Amino acid sequence: MIEFMLIIFVAILIGLSLGLLGSGGSILTVPALTYIVGQDEKTAIASSLAIVGIIAFSGAVKFQQNKMIHWPVVLQFGLPSMLFSYLAAGLSIYFSGSEQLSLFAVIMLLAAFSMLKGKANANAPDKTLSDNVVLKLVFIGAIVGSITGLVGVGGGFLIVPALLAFTRMNMVYAVATSLAIITLQSLTGFIKYFSMSTQIDLKLNWQVIVIFALIGSVSSLFGQKIATNVPQEKLKKFFAIFLLIMSVSILIHSISDFF
16 A cells, blocks of 8 residues: 555656656656666656657647647757667667666766756747757657666756756746657667566556556646746755755665675
């Protein structure tokens, strides 16, 4: 009963995080599946990709109704991200679950520092982007996709700062566009993991995936509604501190597996 209540609580946090910040879904999902549900690292990573992809999709659909997704950026960032997410997921077979989780914790730690330093813009997105900006988005999309496929991170904590920096769009547009990109690369990465189910001995629990996805999708929509009333900078700093605590604890736990 306690485990089920914890699952519901974490699923709500995942949805709220994606709805408010366009990031943080996998950073919460992988540890929850590993330490609360008791899944092995590879199963948790693969399941996280499915859960976050579904939640991000539900949020993106809602944002699209308000025409807040910048589709040219989605294509320029999302297509290379999808490709490299698929390729990197294939490379995961060469890493142990503990190695993947350690890398996950390091990336989480970097994300925390990034969110502490980053500031949101107040501008609407540019309708047209220079060739230089497009090349940067393609390059960063490839990097984020690689991280997504390898360690099961949706990449929103990298996508949102990149969109704020290079496209000059405001936070709300960045969140909306980030959710569309996360949907593409997360589900692509999951498809690759699923195709390797036998090779890496995945033990997917579809009931857990559905529970997380449904609850997270609802709370994501709620997060969007309250986003305009929440001070974004304070929320980002609070979330960054939480990431710091989580990353250190996961890193300590995963490193201990090597000894």
